[in-house]
Amino acid sequence: MYFNIKSNQINFIYHFPICFIVLNYFQCRLMVILVTGLIIFGFLHGKETMVDILNYLLNKGDTHRTLFHNKTTLDKDNKWQNTYGSSAIDSEYLTFERTLHTNGILDEIIDPRTKFIVYDCSKARKDQNGGWSDRIAGIMTTFIISVLSKRKFLINFDMPCLLQDYVMPAHYDWRYNASLLVNRTSSYHNFKNAKHRIIAKYMFDGVDFNRFFKDDVIFLQMNWDFIADFRKRPNVAEDIPWITTYHQVDIYKHIHNFLFKLSPLSVRALHNFSTTQRRRKRIACAHIRRGNNPNMPKDVFRKALPLDPVWEVFDSLNKDEYDLFVASDSDSIKKKAKERFPDNIVDTPGKITHIDRPHTNDPTEGFLKQLLDFYIMIDCDILIVPNHTGFSKLAAFIRNKNYGMYCQQENNLVPCSRYTITDIFPRGKFGIKPTKK
Incomplete structure (x- = not known):
């Protein structure tokens, strides 16, 4: 079996025996086990996968790994950049x-x-x-x-x-x-x-x-x-x-x-949200979209789904364990959530703004707010997604969890996952398209 091993891999293999001189016996045993396991994995899954994993282990956190521009990454150990909108290499x-x-x-x-x-x-x-x-x-x-x-x-x-x-x-x-x-x-x-x-x-x-x-x-x-x-x-x-x-x-x-x-700007904003708003280990999120309303007078009208099913899920949670977050295009919805759950509701700063129809609001402030809402929903432990919006559906697509999701159909909340959301909501920009538009 032939592997196309690059120079850094050759250096790794060439210097491997030195471990018996500079490392103690137990460390060497661990290295032998790891390298042997990697070789066996290569035989089972193919040379490309093994070489890719070896490349990743040798280059982790170092560069963009042979892609388009070879630039050093921003602080790979930065907790907030790793938490939001990223996934483990698999x-x-x-x-x-x-x-x-x-x-x-x-x-x-x-x-x-x-x-x-x-x-x-x-x-x-x-x-x-x-x-x-x-x-x-x-x-x-x-x-x-x-x-x-x-x-x-x-x-x-x-x-x-x-x-x-x-x-x-x-x-x-x-x-x-x-x-x-x-x-x-x-x-x-x-x-x-x-x-x-x-x-x-x-x-x-x-x-x-x-x-x-x-x-x-x-x-x-x-x-x-x-x-x-x-x-x-x-x-x-x-x-x-x-x-x-x-x-x-x-x-x-x-x-x-x-x-x-x-970006560093977004990382700082999410870090600030976490340090000033978050007080509990877990977070439950709901997206509630109203469409045309005083906050978004130029948006299209959307059928209002009942709030009670969402509140019932929030009511059922242990308030000592969960913060609660509502992403919405309406201040009145956020006000109702705050009145019902005054000690657990957290929120992002800024005015609610549709990034394509900013009305009189600052569009850059609105852009950051909706981006923060999006990445917070990606990281939620529980996420409630309504039918008639792509914003939270997209967050569900990208989130790292395949559990803790509900899809809202009128008065009902249906347990769902990343993999079933388009089965439950088959129409729209991510599914069956309208015949005329």
């Missing part, structure tokens, strides 16, 4: 990352022939982009299109504020810079909602995307998820093996953690 994630590197779109070398796909959520377009879940769904779809079209993936996001001020590149530098337009042609395409049908045959029928995308730099606006549709594309497994084998929510989780990590 063999599934390593396989996901390796396939991205293999197909060439993550190569560090950029030359005049390099072509790009850019998810565009910029002020330059003067168009609505939807809320956070619309934008993440659009980023996911654009990322998959970039893999299928073998183009570099970038994000141009400054609406209402610069994305990298709040979430930064994790293992791939997606930051757009206008200088790449020098001596390159470009074009803009709006495929939001049902407008994606313009390129349906390229997305789903297997026709080469580059027969439609003629220019060097393609700017896209998208806001729907098409994972289920991409799976029907002929021979899609040759380009994206994981799209046919991973669950939809795990694809979201892996791509999210591959692309994003919290």
Whole structure:
């Protein structure tokens, strides 16, 4: 069995006998057991997985591990950055990352022939982009299109504020810079909602995307998820093996953690929330969306779900063990929660603001507040998700727990998990699309 062992691995193996000189007998025995176990694991699971794990062990916390830009990571030991919006390295994630590197779109070398796909959520377009879940769904779809079209993936996001001020590149530098337009042609395409049908045959029928995308730099606006549709594309497994084998929510989780990590600004804000608000070990969260209301007068109307099922779950919890958090687009809902659970309710600072319809509020303050709400829900021990919103569904996709979830259907709360939420709520941007919009 042949392994493609790199220089740092050779140095590790070459210096292994020195342990018998500089380490005591018991430490050496432990090292022998660990290395033997790793070799056996490689024989059982394949050389690529073993080499990836060895690479990770040797490079942990050191670099972005051969991806796009080789930059030192922000303090890997930072508790808050590791807690929110990140997941442990596992063999599934390593396989996901390796396939991205293999197909060439993550190569560090950029030359005049390099072509790009850019998810565009910029002020330059003067168009609505939807809320956070619309934008993440659009980023996911654009990322998959970039893999299928073998183009570099970038994000141009400054609406209402610069994305990298709040979430930064994790293992791939997606930051757009206008200088790449020098001596390159470009074009803009709006495929939001049902407008994606313009390129349906390229997305789903297997026709080469580059027969439609003629220019060097393609700017896209998208806001729907098409994972289920991409799976029907002929021979899609040759380009994206994981799209046919991973669950939809795990694809979201892996791509999210591959692309994003919290910025120092967001880390500090979450640290402040934890130190000033949190008093108990566990936290239970509910998302309650009202739509058009005094806080969001320009939002669409949404059917109000009853509050009693949510309050009943909160009532049943041991108040000495649980803090309670309500993410909502309505101050009146937050007021009711505070009145009912005055000693346990915690909250994030700032005014409630829809990031695409800020009304008179400060959009940057509103952007940080909704981002804090999102990452708090990712880390909740109990999460209640309503039917008619993508915000908490997306948090459920990315959370690290597969338990402690309820899906609200009218008067009922149904126990659910990351893997069943789209079965219970099959329609919307992450599932069955409307026929006309």
